[in-house]
Every structure is written in structure tokens, then in C-alpha cells.
């Protein structure tokens with residue numbers, strides 16, 4: 001079964017729907033973004049997430065100390081960090097008890113074959129959260145092993161994207177929105193259904 005993460009959730013009804021749809025992970029953006037939530041809001045949303053779904057804090061351009069502090073304040077034990085620089089960064093987050101998803105922006109120069117010791121690798125489009133696709137068939141841009149595909153996924157393209165890239169999981173934000181930062185229940189449902197349908201093929 002393809003791992004599904006829905007990201008940029010900002011209200012309780014949307015979190016409840018994602019949980020009901022059986023997605024594997026939900027993401028709360030603590031970085032600067034139209035989808036940003038405060039640590040206090042993330043804590044409130046997190047409390048609605050049941051055990052089988054992982055709640056992930058999403059970070060860009062934040063110090064490691066701030067990442068640890070906000071993750072603790074929001075009771076998040078998974079963090080997705082878009083600008084990890086070294087294995088030391090990852091070690092510090094591990095030492096704080098966090099599971100680390102290393103996010104890499106396609107074309108930004110970070111190597112997908114470099115192992116910083118993160119628990120999972122996510123390869124995103126050139127600009128995180130912008131709904132931008134990338135060349136999922138480019139073997140040099142696609143990691144080996146278990147990894148998450150992100151960037152411009154939609155209910156229409158996700159099945160083909162998984163098939164061509166060989167990704168273990170998918171992460172979506174813009175493609176399940178009716179407007180920037182506004183999640184659409186119909187598109188969320190369509191996305192989850194599209195992945196599940198592809199899984200049984």
C-alpha cells in the first residue's frame with residue numbers, strides 16, 4: 001500500500017476527514033507559508049489524530065532548537081525538515097526523540113544519494129508547497145529504497161507518478177486545495193481514492 005501524507009492541514013474538520021480517509025500521515029506547516037499554523041494550533045489539531053496516523057511538523061529555515069521546541073509544544077514526534085545540512089543536524093533531532101524526514105527540493109543541489117541518517121527521504125518539487133511537478137522519470141533525481149514523492153501531485157496524476165517514479169509514498173498539499181491554503185474535502189477524497197485504486201491494480 002502506498003504511504004499517503006496530506007500536508008498543510010489547518011482546521012479540525014480537515015484533520016478529521018484525513019483521519020477518516022485512512023491516510024498514513026498528516027502534516028502541519030510550522031514554517032512561513034500560507035498554510036502556517038502556530039505550535040499551539042498544531043497541538044490542537046494533533047490531538048484529533050488517532051494512533052494509526054502519524055502527525056508531522058514541517059519546517060524550513062528554522063533553527064534546530066526551534067524545531068525541537070515547537071515539535072515538543074505541539075506533541076509531534078515526526079519532523080519534516082527541508083534544509084538539513086548534515087548528519088549532525090539529524091543526530092541532534094534524533095537525540096531529541098524525533099523521527100526525521102529529510103526533504104530535498106528537486107534541482108536545488110542536494111544529493112538524494114547522500115545519507116544523512118534521516119529516517120525517510122522526501123523528494124519535492126523545486127519550490128516546496130507550490131504545486132510544482134518535476135521529472136519523476138529522471139533516475140538521477142530518484143532515490144533508491146523507501147522514499148516519498150511530493151510536488152504537484154493531484155488526484156489525476158498521482159497513480160502515474162507512483163508508477164513511473166517507483167516511490168514508496170506520496171505527499172500532497174496544493175493538489176487537494178480549492179484555493180491556496182484551503183483544503184477541498186472532494187479533492188482529498190479523490191486523491192486518497194486514486195492512490196488506493198492504483199494500489200490494487
Ligand SMILES: O=C(O)c1ccccc1N[C@@H]1O[C@H](COP(=O)(O)O)[C@@H](O)[C@H]1O
Pocket residue numbers: 007008027029031032033034035058059060080082103122124125128129130131132150151152153171172173174175
Ligand atoms: O505546504 C507548504 O506550504 C509548505 C511550506 C514549506 C515547506 C513545505 C511545505 N509543504 C510541502 O510541500 C510538498 C507538497 O507540495 P505541493 O503543494 O503538493 O506541490 C510536501 O512535501 C509538503 O509537505
